[in-house]
Amino acid sequence: MTPSLFPPALFAWYDRMRRPLPWRAPPGAPADPYHVLLSEIMLQQTTVGTVIPYFARFLERFPTLDALAAADETEVLALWSGLGYYARARNLWRAAREIAARGLFPRRTEELRALPGFGPYTAAAVAAIAFAEPIVPVDGNVRRVIARLHALDLAGPALDRRVRGIAEAAAAEPLFRARPGDGVQALFDLGAALCTPRAPLCLTCPLAPGCQARAQGLAEALPRPKPKLERPERFGLHFLVRDAEGRVLLRRRPASGLLGGLWELPGAPWRERAYRAEDAAHHAPLKARWRVLGEVRHGFTHFRLSLLILGAELSAFPRLGVSEDKEKTGEESALVPHAPESLARLPLSSVMRKCLALGGRLAQESGPAHRAAG
Numbered sequence: 001m002t003p004s005l006f007p008p009a010l011f012a013w014y015d016r017m018r019r020p021l022p023w024r025a026p027p028g029a030p031a032d033p034y035h036v037l038l039s040e041i042m043l044q045q046t047t048v049g050t051v052i053p054y055f056a057r058f059l060e061r062f063p064t065l066d067a068l069a070a071a072d073e074t075e076v077l078a079l080w081s082g083l084g085y086y087a088r089a090r091n092l093w094r095a096a097r098e099i100a101a102r103g104l105f106p107r108r109t110e111e112l113r114a115l116p117g118f119g120p121y122t123a124a125a126v127a128a129i130a131f132a133e134p135i136v137p138v139d140g141n142v143r144r145v146i147a148r149l150h151a152l153d154l155a156g157p158a159l160d161r162r163v164r165g166i167a168e169a170a171a172a173e174p175l176f177r178a179r180p181g182d183g184v185q186a187l188f189d190l191g192a193a194l195c196t197p198r199a200p201l202c203l204t205c206p207l208a209p210g211c212q213a214r215a216q217g218l219a220e221a222l223p224r225p226k227p228k229l230e231r232p233e234r235f236g237l238h239f240l241v242r243d244a245e246g247r248v249l250l251r252r253r254p255a256s257g258l259l260g261g262l263w264e265l266p267g268a269p270w271r272e273r274a275y276r277a278e279d280a281a282h283h284a285p286l287k288a289r290w291r292v293l294g295e296v297r298h299g300f301t302h303f304r305l306s307l308l309i310l311g312a313e314l315s316a317f318p319r320l321g322v323s324e325d326k327e328k329t330g331e332e333s334a335l336v337p338h339a340p341e342s343l344a345r346l347p348l349s350s351v352m353r354k355c356l357a358l359g360g361r362l363a364q365e366s367g368p369a370h371r372a373a374g
């Protein structure tokens with residue numbers, strides 16, 4: 001017999017054990033589509049514990065979708081700083097603007113797929129949770145639950161195809177059609193609390209009676225892990241320079257691409273071989289006595305990054321040809337001085353905040369100095 005993904009026991013367990021997440025509506029109350037949209041975009045590639053404080057800050061500053069749509073993109077990116085995958089923030093802001101312009105929140109999966117940043121999973125999650133569409137979004141938790149429930153001894157694309165087929169069939173189960181939002185969130189919670197990647201708690205799982213992996217002693221072995229690929233390493237060189245007032249020179253990255261639209265220390269392009277301090281002569285943004293502050297390491301999804309940070313102090317910056325309120329934001333963004341108190345409000349990536357943290361050692365650094373021309 002084919003095991004049910006949505007038996008009565010799952011809903012009974014969820015009604016007792018559901019996580020009190022800030023974006024979830026109370027039991028029996030309708031979900032707020034804006035809260036669901038915001039949380040699902042934030043949760044892409046990010047854990048619940050990390051997202052909760054960001055969600056609270058966003059709601060405090062942008063309590064409604066219209067408030068988010070009316071905001072400046074720079075402010076949205078600044079609030080997002082540290083959460084990573086910054087294209088999500090830009091897509092969230094663009095999606096809010098599109099919905100506000102329509103005057104109506106899209107309710108169906110097909111309509112939601114047309115919004116910026118909405119792939120199959122996000123569109124299905126919002127449609128199911130916010131608008132009770134009977135569709136099963138497949139995230140990592142749901143994929144793991146289905147793979148174990150059906151003992152799918154597969155990996156990679158073959159596993160994904162089977163999981164999607166089972167999820168589509170399960171959407172027709174009567175109990176799920178009666179409570180799609182609760183059913184989806186029950187699977188999320190089940191995967192997070194009981195059907196965990198390691199040491200699943202099968203004895204208390206509401207799906208245990210029908211779980212084929214448990215019956216075969218394969219629960220912990222499934223799903224088969226994807227082969228790990230070695231991430232290549234890339235290298236960069238960045239310059240942290242302050243004036244007597246403590247201002248730091250920054251430039252803005254192009255709007256598209258990795259870390260698009262965020263501010264950064266000026267520097268050399270990231271490449272496959274390491275930089276040396278002597279390379280400052282070819283890449284420094286201006287003339288200064290550069291000292292090695294240290295190295296910053298950071299991991300991205302597809303590569304590891306090592307940045308050599310050089311620092312300098314000047315009594316005053318040379319004329320930069322741009323004011324703080326008229327900075328360029330194109331492909332070749334100008335250098336802009338920023339006061340220390342303004343840094344917390346800027347959209348800065350985690351890796352750039354690590355680089356700025358090295359600045360506290362500037363006065364104590366005793367390494368070799370290098371004269372460089374910008």
